[in-house]
Amino acid sequence: MNRLSNWVTITQWVPLYDRQKFVADATAAAVVTLMLIPQSLAYAQLAGMPLEAGLYASMLPLVAYALFGSSSTLAVGPAAVTSLMTASALAGLPASNGAYALMAALLATMSGLMLLAMGAFRLGFLANFLSHPVISGFVSASGILIAASQLKHLLGIGLSGQTLPQMLSSLWQHASAPHTWTTLIGLSVLAFLILCRRHLKRGLLRLGLGHFVADVLTKAAPVMALAVTALLAWSLSLDEAGVRLVGPVPAGLPSLSWPWPDADMWPHMGALAQAALLISLVGFVESVSVGQSLAARRRERIDPDAELRALGASNLAAGVSGGFPVTGGFSRSVVNFDAGARTPAAGIYTATGLVMAALFLTPLLRYLPQATLAATIVVAVLSLVDLGVFKRTWAYSRADFAALAITFALTLLVGVEAGLIAGVGTSIVLYLWRSSRPHIAIVGQVPGTEHYRNVLRHQVITDPQVLGLRVDESLYFANARYLEDQVAHAVANGPAIRHVILQCNAINDIDASALESLETIAQRLKEAGIALHLSEVKGPVMDRLRRSSFLQHLGGEVFLSHHQAVTELSQLNKSASM
Amino acid sequence: MNRLSNWVTITQWVPLYDRQKFVADATAAAVVTLMLIPQSLAYAQLAGMPLEAGLYASMLPLVAYALFGSSSTLAVGPAAVTSLMTASALAGLPASNGAYALMAALLATMSGLMLLAMGAFRLGFLANFLSHPVISGFVSASGILIAASQLKHLLGIGLSGQTLPQMLSSLWQHASAPHTWTTLIGLSVLAFLILCRRHLKRGLLRLGLGHFVADVLTKAAPVMALAVTALLAWSLSLDEAGVRLVGPVPAGLPSLSWPWPDADMWPHMGALAQAALLISLVGFVESVSVGQSLAARRRERIDPDAELRALGASNLAAGVSGGFPVTGGFSRSVVNFDAGARTPAAGIYTATGLVMAALFLTPLLRYLPQATLAATIVVAVLSLVDLGVFKRTWAYSRADFAALAITFALTLLVGVEAGLIAGVGTSIVLYLWRSSRPHIAIVGQVPGTEHYRNVLRHQVITDPQVLGLRVDESLYFANARYLEDQVAHAVANGPAIRHVILQCNAINDIDASALESLETIAQRLKEAGIALHLSEVKGPVMDRLRRSSFLQHLGGEVFLSHHQAVTELSQLNKSASM
Structure with missing residues (x-):
């Protein structure tokens, strides 16, 4: 009723x-x-x-x-x-x-x-x-x-x-x-x-x-x-x-x-x-x-x-x-x-x-x-x-x-x-084109704080063996391959890199295409002797990742905070090189 | 070369x-x-x-x-x-x-x-x-x-x-x-x-x-x-x-x-x-x-x-x-x-x-x-x-x-x-469908702070005459009309509302469709005796808005912080009703 x-x-x-x-x-x-x-x-x-x-x-x-x-x-x-x-x-x-x-x-x-x-x-x-x-x-x-x-x-x-x-x-x-x-x-x-x-x-x-x-x-x-x-x-x-003229129009x-x-x-x-x-x-x-x-x-x-x-x-x-x-x-x-x-x-x-x-x-x-x-x-x-x-x-x-x-x-x-x-x-097409190149920043530590900022805009500390990347957009099919490109680019420019950390605090969603791209990235990095890690993954995104096998194959870890990730991985490298 | x-x-x-x-x-x-x-x-x-x-x-x-x-x-x-x-x-x-x-x-x-x-x-x-x-x-x-x-x-x-x-x-x-x-x-x-x-x-x-x-x-x-x-x-x-059989294949x-x-x-x-x-x-x-x-x-x-x-x-x-x-x-x-x-x-x-x-x-x-x-x-x-x-x-x-x-x-x-x-x-189609309904929250003040949070998730203070809305997504053609809808809905439910403030800290882009929608929203609100204001607009978005006539027709103001907006507008209402 x-x-x-x-x-x-x-x-x-x-x-x-x-x-x-x-x-x-x-x-x-x-x-x-x-x-x-x-x-x-x-x-x-x-x-x-x-x-x-x-x-x-x-x-x-x-x-x-x-x-x-x-x-x-x-x-x-x-x-x-x-x-x-x-x-x-x-x-x-x-x-x-x-x-x-x-x-x-x-x-x-x-x-x-x-x-x-x-x-x-x-x-x-x-x-x-x-x-x-x-x-x-x-x-x-x-x-x-x-x-x-x-x-x-x-x-x-x-x-x-x-x-x-x-x-x-x-x-x-x-x-x-x-x-x-x-x-x-x-x-x-x-x-x-x-x-x-x-x-x-x-x-x-x-x-x-x-x-x-x-x-x-x-x-x-x-x-x-x-x-x-x-x-x-x-x-x-x-x-x-x-x-x-209009001519006869039937009435009725x-x-x-x-x-x-x-x-x-x-x-x-x-x-x-x-x-x-x-x-x-x-x-x-x-x-x-x-x-x-x-x-x-x-x-x-x-x-x-x-x-x-x-x-x-x-x-x-x-x-x-x-x-x-x-x-x-x-x-x-x-x-x-x-x-x-x-x-x-x-x-x-x-x-x-x-x-x-x-x-x-x-x-x-x-x-x-x-x-x-x-x-x-x-x-x-x-x-x-x-x-x-x-x-x-x-x-x-x-x-x-x-x-x-x-x-x-x-x-x-x-x-x-x-x-x-x-x-x-x-x-x-124009919308997908605009959103196909999300802002991706290499981040480093603001001295004396636990904050991480774009290396191009701030005076920050970076570790040559640990690369931090922040993605400022949800990941989906139109920008997934761009991420693959950008990670490959960043790694090719840093021969000392042993760990890559994706800071995910701005990622609201990851669709199946982007998941595949993340798996591909993890796989390629692994073959080059580099581990992929995630930090600051939002709750709903994490729930969804758990429904896939990505986390098992990731190789690296998922950290609650980016600072924690950088600290632990830098420590690891130091003890490994000693 | x-x-x-x-x-x-x-x-x-x-x-x-x-x-x-x-x-x-x-x-x-x-x-x-x-x-x-x-x-x-x-x-x-x-x-x-x-x-x-x-x-x-x-x-x-x-x-x-x-x-x-x-x-x-x-x-x-x-x-x-x-x-x-x-x-x-x-x-x-x-x-x-x-x-x-x-x-x-x-x-x-x-x-x-x-x-x-x-x-x-x-x-x-x-x-x-x-x-x-x-x-x-x-x-x-x-x-x-x-x-x-x-x-x-x-x-x-x-x-x-x-x-x-x-x-x-x-x-x-x-x-x-x-x-x-x-x-x-x-x-x-x-x-x-x-x-x-x-x-x-x-x-x-x-x-x-x-x-x-x-x-x-x-x-x-x-x-x-x-x-x-x-x-x-x-x-x-x-x-x-x-x-x-394959049969003769010409040599050469x-x-x-x-x-x-x-x-x-x-x-x-x-x-x-x-x-x-x-x-x-x-x-x-x-x-x-x-x-x-x-x-x-x-x-x-x-x-x-x-x-x-x-x-x-x-x-x-x-x-x-x-x-x-x-x-x-x-x-x-x-x-x-x-x-x-x-x-x-x-x-x-x-x-x-x-x-x-x-x-x-x-x-x-x-x-x-x-x-x-x-x-x-x-x-x-x-x-x-x-x-x-x-x-x-x-x-x-x-x-x-x-x-x-x-x-x-x-x-x-x-x-x-x-x-x-x-x-x-x-x-x-599915992507546009998913992104056509961005998360829009009514926000209120966390008591004793200058922070504003979703009224559904936190114990916050709201002013019945001032409505704060936070949009958690860039605005473009697929979600612009949804915003019109949601603002209309919120205003229809709050008969005392005199001011609407859109908190824009999560908006990275506003395309021409969304701009039209914002103008429509401002116009409709004005006809209902309500002023529209913006707060925390990002730099590049503000630059772009300045290239249109939106800000002249907005009627309301653009505030640097949401807290400032709420304080000033509430004050205004009180002095008006006195």
Whole structure:
């Protein structure tokens, strides 16, 4: 029972639900719905889906999140980056129109199942592979790609492709002048939305309107742009002038069905699964960081494992209801939070609002110019592009800059999946490279004390027959062979050495590779007539060494303190040479 | 000039060469040549190459290594595991007989170029990715695969495939009784070689022979087996009885030519390059560990970068002279060392010996039964299989065991490349997983001192408004989000908290991801009305933080000692609440 309420988080807040919370949640839901109508349609266009799918992808997933999620204000649905990734994953696949939507639903379903599996096996740490530089580079490049892909709709020119080179070459091959009316609408809406975003709220406040009313009016600006341009297109018959309109959008609700690949899709399931994994990880990272930011403002906490389950359930819900991959979106969640949402019920009310929109508003969308949606998208993604991060990262760390630049460049030039994978690979390789050369110091005795310090930095006493080495890092596969190298080097330079003592006070762990290296070192030293000893081994490391046969074969001894080791071994040498 | 002599290591030892060294090297070369004739032929058979290619691959590469290598006794040439990897890489490719040899030469050339590039860019650390458990699992599984693949020749049965399931299914489909004569020869040679290896030397010593003579005779046992079985096959016309013989082997030396892919090979170059990379890494690891073991016995040192160059040159030499990928082999190097080789000149003499063999002995090989070579291979690889490593690794570390078991199983069941790649992936994922949850302790003051310790382990004083956290690990992308989590958790549990101090004395590095996380933490805390402070930041870490804008946005302060931080902040709170 306890377990159940841990998982089905709705059982935690429903018993405490009251009228006050209802009013807060319902108000927030109204504001979010206003904002989500254009946004959902726009992201559906970005993902290459029929527009109604954008609405569908914001209904059931919100309910699913309300059942299982741990954030009180996160709002899930289509988001810019995951929609781009969806379009990119499906672009390469040969698919008729119906098959495209089916593949998108499959992508959402797979992503949902993967997130659920990650939740069940507590694999949320996998998201750590996406380091910050990789995410920054990826999101900035995605923003540029998204904005570039919308030029087609914004200017009415021929443009296709998923990467910058593809887009440029298609522009080169099918060069055509921008379509006047389309460009006029596109750029006007763009300018209007940017102005609203920057100045509308302040202007309204100055006019004496209340804070809340000003806020709602600002949020409603995109809906206004939709309404005005649709009205214009209808009254002036702009479609006859060559402006591309959205066209008929079916009214009604999605039918529920488990998506199943057709026979000819099976060969593409591997590629689809890889895309689903990347979408899952990116979506999870985005969702968790949005959720944590908002939770922190109220001193709440979100549970990454619960988020995996909730996001998994949301994507499954999107998959079975004709949607496409969803995640916790930044803008919608912030709006929900700012509008005062108190519980996940706000999400359920928002879903209800979108059901109404799908039932009654879709006929009105017929005359909506695609340029209006494109402008909505461009405004949304401009904030994703942060070129300042290049300068900051360069100043801070060259290795991190390399990961950032590689991710950014490959995402733009080769594709979103290649960019992400190369970025993750680079991060890991650079990390292992940095940690593959731990600091190893030859130590000697500080005169008159029992302390031992680096011979290069301090005036210390050393015994030519007894070599003390301190390793300032845990030993594992990436640095184990370096230790072999360094010991060999130190011994080759000290022909008188009879004993080597490794001071282990900074070693928190020794993995099997490092254990083998230690055994190899001991063996090689023994063949050269040198004994290997350890000093100041930490308790847990010692416990583990006892489970191996290393200590039997060590030959040398394990000393509690480095001073004791040096004293006893020097004594031994003296008596041996007498 | 100095640079040149660093690279072309032959310039270091030739000026010091004298008669004594010549005698030692020439004697060792004679023993190694005796051993290499059957071994080279056998590994050529294993790699699926014409037998003479085995001799070719042991000529020029030895000379190339002598020019650039840093070990005085390492002997390069075809080795068991790299030969298996060669056969496996080429098995999937559609190739006529001539094309197969060309592809093998291409593989060696690519591998040579990759090793040279790794040497030039000091990328030797890439070999660290092959952790010990991965190497152990891979080598054991390879040994089993090699032995199984030779059953075909040893028993004269139909058997094909590169993995255990493929071999079993081919055995099932083409089940045939072992061929009597073939089996008789195969098992006799096997028994003879095993007996010689275990008992011959001791027996000869007991007969009163000198140590050196006994050693040479033991080393010559495989040559004897070759001679006797070839004589038997010739005199009894065993080929007419169905025993498969080696057949005509062309006498003479390889022609030199740069291998270049035919037009129809280009689509396979990607797969070939991947195989070449894996062969390079495995070969390098094997070579360096053999080289280091031998060098240590003489208190010498080998230089991993020089080894990369020398191994690269050796593989290039193998590629242009009709050979296939080579590496520093364990058995041949040990024999060279034990026989008293002093300088790399021994390798040049061995190459000369093999030239003689290629010129004059090849006609005698015609009647050699394939079963004899198969027995030679099986004896050589039996020592590779070490099943005890499973028990030892299980006892030592479950994570390392997982990497070992996955590598072993996938190598046997799916293939050598899949096994290696999965093993490397598992090692990295498990390492990042282990390091993704660093130890983070809430610390309090040990009464009457300026020391701060974990509240869970010691009786300490804490201030409900000031939270002290100590992080016992460097911060990087794999553990940065965990820190966000833990700080959020600690703050959510302490409603009175006004200040959080991170005690940073154990943090050696903070990468860009962790910096972002710290900024996020500071930002979130600020929004909740809490200030973030740092204490005891190490010098290099502080230098780096100063290069970012973190310290400006921190809000809180950086204290030299944790005690100072706690005292000042507690004071501040008291005066504020007064």
